[in-house]
Amino acid sequence: MKPVRVGICGLGTVGGGTFNVLTRNADEIARRAGRPIVIEQVGARRDNPLCDLSSANVTRDIFEVARNPDIDVVVELIGGYEVARQLVLEAISHGKHVVTANKALIAVHGSEIFRAAAERGVIVAFEAAVAGGIPVIKSLREGLGANRIQWLAGIINGTGNYILTHMRDEGRTFEDVLAEAQALGYAEADPTFDVEGIDAAHKLTILASIAFGVPLQFDKTYTEGISRITSEDIEQAENLGYIIKHLGIARRTDGGVELRVHPTLIPKTRLLANVHGVKNAIEVMGDAVGPTLYYGAGAGAEPTASAVVADILDVARDIATEHNYRTPYLAFIGIDDDQDRLPILPMERIVSAYYLRLSAVDRPGVLARVAMILAEQEISIESLIQKEAKSGDLATIIMLTHAVREENMNAAILSLEALDDIAGPVTRIRVENLDEQ
Numbered sequence: 001m002k003p004v005r006v007g008i009c010g011l012g013t014v015g016g017g018t019f020n021v022l023t024r025n026a027d028e029i030a031r032r033a034g035r036p037i038v039i040e041q042v043g044a045r046r047d048n049p050l051c052d053l054s055s056a057n058v059t060r061d062i063f064e065v066a067r068n069p070d071i072d073v074v075v076e077l078i079g080g081y082e083v084a085r086q087l088v089l090e091a092i093s094h095g096k097h098v099v100t101a102n103k104a105l106i107a108v109h110g111s112e113i114f115r116a117a118a119e120r121g122v123i124v125a126f127e128a129a130v131a132g133g134i135p136v137i138k139s140l141r142e143g144l145g146a147n148r149i150q151w152l153a154g155i156i157n158g159t160g161n162y163i164l165t166h167m168r169d170e171g172r173t174f175e176d177v178l179a180e181a182q183a184l185g186y187a188e189a190d191p192t193f194d195v196e197g198i199d200a201a202h203k204l205t206i207l208a209s210i211a212f213g214v215p216l217q218f219d220k221t222y223t224e225g226i227s228r229i230t231s232e233d234i235e236q237a238e239n240l241g242y243i244i245k246h247l248g249i250a251r252r253t254d255g256g257v258e259l260r261v262h263p264t265l266i267p268k269t270r271l272l273a274n275v276h277g278v279k280n281a282i283e284v285m286g287d288a289v290g291p292t293l294y295y296g297a298g299a300g301a302e303p304t305a306s307a308v309v310a311d312i313l314d315v316a317r318d319i320a321t322e323h324n325y326r327t328p329y330l331a332f333i334g335i336d337d338d339q340d341r342l343p344i345l346p347m348e349r350i351v352s353a354y355y356l357r358l359s360a361v362d363r364p365g366v367l368a369r370v371a372m373i374l375a376e377q378e379i380s381i382e383s384l385i386q387k388e389a390k391s392g393d394l395a396t397i398i399m400l401t402h403a404v405r406e407e408n409m410n411a412a413i414l415s416l417e418a419l420d421d422i423a424g425p426v427t428r429i430r431v432e433n434l435d436e437q
Contacts, residue, residue: 001035004316007065007096009087010077011044011051014101014128017301018075018308019051029309033316040071050301066091073315075308076100085109088124092116097319099311101128101304107202107218110209114329121323125311130203131156131280133303134296135310140210140284141331147286149211151251153434154282155275156203158298159187159194160226160246165276168234168243174227186278196225197246197261204248204261207282211250212257212342213332220344224262233357233427236398237265240355240383243273244429256343258350265355265431271295272434283434348407353382353431356413358397361421362389370397370422373415377408394423400431 006022008015022029022039030036043062047053059065066074066087074091076098078084084105088098089112098117100106106113106126117124127137131154140149155161159181166177178195181187193199205218226246237244242265251258266273271293275281280298285291297303318326328335360366367386374381382400389395401409413426 003036003038004033004072004312004319005038005040005070006073006075006312007041007043007068007071008039008075008077009043009062009065010079011042011046011048012077012079013301014304014308015044015075015077016048016051017305018077019048021302021305021309022312023052025309029313033313035316037312037316041065041068062087063090066096067094069094071096072319073097073099073312075312076102076105077308078102079104081105081108085113088113089116092120092122092124095120095122097123097125097315099125099308099315101126101308103129103199103202103206105129107205107216110206110216110329117329118323123315123318123326124329125314126206127311128304128307130206131282131294132296132298132300133306134280134282134294134298135307136207136282136294137210138310139292139294140207142327144284144286144289144292145331147288149252150285150287151249151434152207152211152282152284153247153249153272153432154204154207155245155272155280156248156282156298157194157197157200157246158278158280159191160197160200161275161280162186162278163195164226164229164234164244164246167229167231168238171231171235173231174229195227197223200246200248200261204250204259207248208250208257208259209335210331211284212252213330213335214257214342214344215335216330217259217344220259222260222262222347226263228427229263229429230427232396233355233429236357236385237355237429238268239385240265240398240400241268242266242355242431243268245272245275247272247432249432252342253345255349256345259344260347260350263429265429267433270434348405348410350406351403352406353403353433354401354409355427355429355431356397356399356401357427358399358416359394359423360397361423362393362395363421366395366421367397369419370416373412373419374401376415377404377412379404379408379412
């Protein structure tokens with residue numbers, strides 16, 4: 001059969017990995033695709049020393065790749081927002097299928113891109129945009145297609161998981177482990193996207209859209225980072241039987257869809273609690289299948305390239321299929337029509353249990369005043385630990401609460417922080433048991 005000709009744009013970590021996997025496994029890939037898949041052109045600002053480009057057609061103009069009439073599939077691996085958006089739309093306008101690993105692009109501009117692709121009858125594939133080499137998008141979109149998805153929760157940023165793992169195992173501070181992660185290349189020089197949850201929010205936006213049939217709504221995803229988590233919080237959580245993980249959580253409720261990224265206490269016994277280092281994992285609860293877990297390398301050259309090449313294979317298989325008979329980009333047909341039926345819930349309406357840590361003046365009556373404020377907001381305490389204060393020091397109060405609406409907890413924290421007996425801000429971390437029933 002006629003070869004499928006690929007143009008790779010971007011030759012960094014993932015681009016280089018994709019080039020090498022396509023080259024090294026060409027025969028195996030051709031057998032799976034039923035036709036050869038060849039690299040027709042590479043567009044990159046600079047060469048990758050890990051790639052043998054001696055026989056490659058290389059251009060420094062990535063838009064040349066998008067316009068090349070000999071190319072069937074443009075693989076966008078440059079990252080970022082605007083240039084990537086322009087490149088993908090240019091490729092689509094020239095009738096090219098697109099494969100991308102760019103979660104930010106899909107989360108923010110996916111609706112525009114999918115509309116343009118539908119009008120031109122081309123495929124846009126993005127398995128590598130979420131959780132690197134873990135095939136969670138295909139599993140959610142196709143393998144779990146019979147299920148009404150109830151919730152999903154995932155560790156979908158390896159940098160944050162690396163930091164929390166080493167803080168727990170070694171008792172180190174956030175700043176110390178972050179510096180190590182940067183030195184090892186796990187964290188960027190500017191780590192904001194990773195440690196403040198923006199990267200995870202991009203990925204969760206995509207997963208929730210596929211799971212629940214709602215439009216991509218990154219701007220409505222609640223995002224909270226891990227930079228304020230302390231070694232004491234990690235130690236106290238463990239004493240209470242929990243591990244702190246930075247989770248992306250999406251849940252279907254009667255009122256709409258919860259869409260949130262934040263530090264979370266989860267029971268030690270849960271599988272997600274035992275995902276360590278830079279690994280990713282996503283647990284999905286379906287009404288028919290029950291809980292399923294997807295675990296593996298969430299980043300890296302060849303793990304991510306594995307997903308990119310799998311998408312190229314899918315394009316090669318479906319390239320002759322009429323557009324209307326292909327799997328919808330986000331699993332559901334007419335996805336924009338569902339927005340009013342399943343709104344994204346504001347964070348104030350989320351119901352959760354909470355871990356609270358307070359620093360209090362060590363004198364009689366303080367704990368009673370704290371309990372009264374919580375009671376006024378209908379917050380009940382499940383467990384409480386008060387650490388004895390050393391002479392002249394503040395006492396530390398640790399509490400786990402039963403489930404309550406976020407707006408009630410917000411009001412309670414404002415009142416607690418206004419007390420003269422409470423020093424500094426109250427630390428609040430949400431608690432999820434991720435029930436499998």
